[in-house]
Amino acid sequence: MKGKQVRKILKRVLQSLITIVLLTVILFLLMQLIPGNPIINFLGSNATDEEIAYYTHLYGYDLPVWQQYVNWIKSMFDGTMGFSVSLQRNVSEIIFSRIGVTLTLVTWAFIVSVILGVAFGIIAALNRGKAVDTVISILSNAGIAMPVFWIGIILILIFAIRLGICPSYGYTPISKGLGPWFRGIVLPVTVLSFPSISIFARQTRSSMLDVINQDYVMTAKSKGVKKRDIIFKHQLRNALVPLLTIIVNRFAQMMGATVLTENIFTLPGMGSLMINSINSRDLQLFVDCILVIAVFVTVANLIVDILYGFIDPRTKE
Amino acid sequence: MSEKVLEIKNLSVEYNTEIATIFAVNGLDMDLDAGETLGLVGETGAGKTTTAKAIMRILPEKVGEITSGNIVVDGKDVYAISEAEMCNIRGKVVSMVFQDPMSALNPIMTVGDQIKEVIRIHEKKLTKEQIDKKVDEMMELVGIPANRKVEYPHEFSGGMKQRIVIAIALACEPKLILADEPTTALDVTIQAQMLALIKDLQRRLGTAMLLITHDFGVVAQICEKVAVMYAGEIIEYGPVEKIFDHENLHPYTIGLFRSIPNLKVKTARLNAIDGMMPDPSVKLHGCHFAPRCKYASERCKADQKMIETEPGHFIRCCRFDKEQGGSANE
Numbered sequence: 001m002k003g004k005q006v007r008k009i010l011k012r013v014l015q016s017l018i019t020i021v022l023l024t025v026i027l028f029l030l031m032q033l034i035p036g037n038p039i040i041n042f043l044g045s046n047a048t049d050e051e052i053a054y055y056t057h058l059y060g061y062d063l064p065v066w067q068q069y070v071n072w073i074k075s076m077f078d079g080t081m082g083f084s085v086s087l088q089r090n091v092s093e094i095i096f097s098r099i100g101v102t103l104t105l106v107t108w109a110f111i112v113s114v115i116l117g118v119a120f121g122i123i124a125a126l127n128r129g130k131a132v133d134t135v136i137s138i139l140s141n142a143g144i145a146m147p148v149f150w151i152g153i154i155l156i157l158i159f160a161i162r163l164g165i166c167p168s169y170g171y172t173p174i175s176k177g178l179g180p181w182f183r184g185i186v187l188p189v190t191v192l193s194f195p196s197i198s199i200f201a202r203q204t205r206s207s208m209l210d211v212i213n214q215d216y217v218m219t220a221k222s223k224g225v226k227k228r229d230i231i232f233k234h235q236l237r238n239a240l241v242p243l244l245t246i247i248v249n250r251f252a253q254m255m256g257a258t259v260l261t262e263n264i265f266t267l268p269g270m271g272s273l274m275i276n277s278i279n280s281r282d283l284q285l286f287v288d289c290i291l292v293i294a295v296f297v298t299v300a301n302l303i304v305d306i307l308y309g310f311i312d313p314r315t316k317e
Numbered sequence: 318m319s320e321k322v323l324e325i326k327n328l329s330v331e332y333n334t335e336i337a338t339i340f341a342v343n344g345l346d347m348d349l350d351a352g353e354t355l356g357l358v359g360e361t362g363a364g365k366t367t368t369a370k371a372i373m374r375i376l377p378e379k380v381g382e383i384t385s386g387n388i389v390v391d392g393k394d395v396y397a398i399s400e401a402e403m404c405n406i407r408g409k410v411v412s413m414v415f416q417d418p419m420s421a422l423n424p425i426m427t428v429g430d431q432i433k434e435v436i437r438i439h440e441k442k443l444t445k446e447q448i449d450k451k452v453d454e455m456m457e458l459v460g461i462p463a464n465r466k467v468e469y470p471h472e473f474s475g476g477m478k479q480r481i482v483i484a485i486a487l488a489c490e491p492k493l494i495l496a497d498e499p500t501t502a503l504d505v506t507i508q509a510q511m512l513a514l515i516k517d518l519q520r521r522l523g524t525a526m527l528l529i530t531h532d533f534g535v536v537a538q539i540c541e542k543v544a545v546m547y548a549g550e551i552i553e554y555g556p557v558e559k560i561f562d563h564e565n566l567h568p569y570t571i572g573l574f575r576s577i578p579n580l581k582v583k584t585a586r587l588n589a590i591d592g593m594m595p596d597p598s599v600k601l602h603g604c605h606f607a608p609r610c611k612y613a614s615e616r617c618k619a620d621q622k623m624i625e626t627e628p629g630h631f632i633r634c635c636r637f638d639k640e641q642g643g644s645a646n647e
Contacts (some may be wrong), residue, residue, distance in 0.1 A: 215420040224408035
């Protein structure tokens with residue numbers, strides 16, 4: 001039994017690794033297909049042919065395609081992740097300096113939206129058809145319908161410009177104090193979590209309604225289980241099973257949605273880095289950014305699959 | 318007169334749905350002595366399960382409504398106490414076995430934990446070790462090796478799941494079990510095992526049982542008394558031997574017996590009772606069965622009383638009412 005589980009987890013890890021390897025191939029091919037040349041962009045339109053040829057050779061863009069791929073993969077292992085022509089630094093250094101902001105933003109937005117979304121969903125399900133339910137339904141529909149950039153602008157208008165409580169742009173690291181950090185991060189976190197709260201609330205509500213009148217809930221009631229224990233031990237735990245996939249998929253989507261949020265608040269994270277890398281045709285930097293995000297998503301999915309084994313015993317076999 | 322564990326007086330239950338009001342139970346009276354087994358028989362929709370849920374006070378919230386009457390379980394009026402007090406009664410004084418063992422257990426809790434839960438709620442004085450020991454005892458009592466308590470419901474067969482449901486229901490030695498068609502979802506050989514198990518445990522623990530079923534065979538096997546329910550009313554009530562002698566019965570009960578196929582005679586078609594159950598969204602007056610009854614007369618339009626035709630045998634039919642010139646006994 002135990003050995004079987006370990007083998008299953010190992011198999012899943014191996015699958016994830018294969019996914020990442022395939023991804024590097026696809027990303028690399030994509031890099032070849034995207035029009036634009038990082039060297040020309042870097043040198044500007046006045047560059048001479050000799051200069052272009054020199055730098056193209058220097059950064060290895062004249063090598064055969066397969067060799068460029070091998071060099072890229074090699075650079076993963078020596079820790080440089082390639083060289084960014086536009087920023088003239090190793091990609092790993094650039095990403096390392098940026099990823100903290102993105103992870104802080106996404107992690108907090110994720111935590112906030114899971115807690116609030118699930119809580120609202122439970123409240124709506126338990127008060128089905130009442131005013132509370134209707135209000136939550138309307139708000140969550142609105143939350144999905146309102147575009148992120150619009151919410152961002154409105155929040156900046158109210159809290160940064162009118163009230164002046166929060167800065168309208170930029171990131172303050174936590175090392176500069178909890179207060180300033182919080183004021184800087186609270187608006188972006190709100191913007192990023194808004195659609196997720198709505199989606200979690202809706203999904204939790206319908207998932208709870210599915211289990212709320214199941215026979216085993218009746219059994220639990222007839223055992224004398226108190227209402228609170230019925231909700232958390234019997235209903236919510238069963239409702240979570242289908243929810244888990246949605247929640248983690250949402251984490252992946254948030255890693256992507258952060259591009260918009262970071263640009264609205266001009267936060268120095270991965271999202272704005274990606275936009276910059278596209279603008280300067282720094283394809284090496286661009287694919288590395290995507291790869292890093294993809295690895296996070298793959299790992300998140302892997303964690304869910306392993307968690308399922310513990311949450312839903314039926315998936316063990 | 319022995320101690321009553323269940324007394325229901327004039328119980329009426331309605332379901333208020335958006336489409337219509339359903340009159341599920343209409344003025345039902347029922348008593349159950351300690352240790353006694355009563356079979357509650359009737360077709361689907363007669364109000365049997367509603368009655369059981371009303372006793373447990375687990376009717377669907379807001380939809381199910383008690384419009385009249387009261388239910389007294391072990392001396393306590395179920396609808397006069399708080400929800401917290403009711404939680405102490407459920408599982409401890411009265412417990413319920415549901416129809417479908419496939420869905421009656423929480424799929425993501427081990428069966429041991431599910432038995433443990435009910436013991437932990439009601440036997441607060443027991444230590445952890447004593448609770449674990451009790452779980453093992455209950456598993457063995459229903460014939461499942463105690464080392465399987467760490468397994469999940471999907472690892473058991475249907476019959477074994479029902480054994481676990483029964484173990485949960487009996488874990489705190491309740492005074493009354495409501496068994497809602499406990500064998501319907503099981504195949505015939507397992508049915509017999511399960512009935513023998515229930516009967517044996519009931520005798521050992523001295524528990525009274527309300528057995529809801531539509532299977533007269535089951536009733537004959539383990540019940541002492543029978544109540545036949547039709548359209549929300551009990552229309553016949555009596556000791557099992559009086560009902561099964563097939564003499565002097567309510568026309569509906571006769572119809573029920575006639576519809577049981579006789580294995581000794583070759584039958585092409587089953588003898589069904591003509592007509593359909595009345596629409597439960599219409600409030601009925603007079604005899605509920607009259608529209609399908611071949612003896613129906615003008616007198617059936619009046620509300621019917623329970624008439625004691627012989628000691629302990631009651632029938633809700635005016636044909637047995639001698640004062641009104643009933644003719645069925647002659």
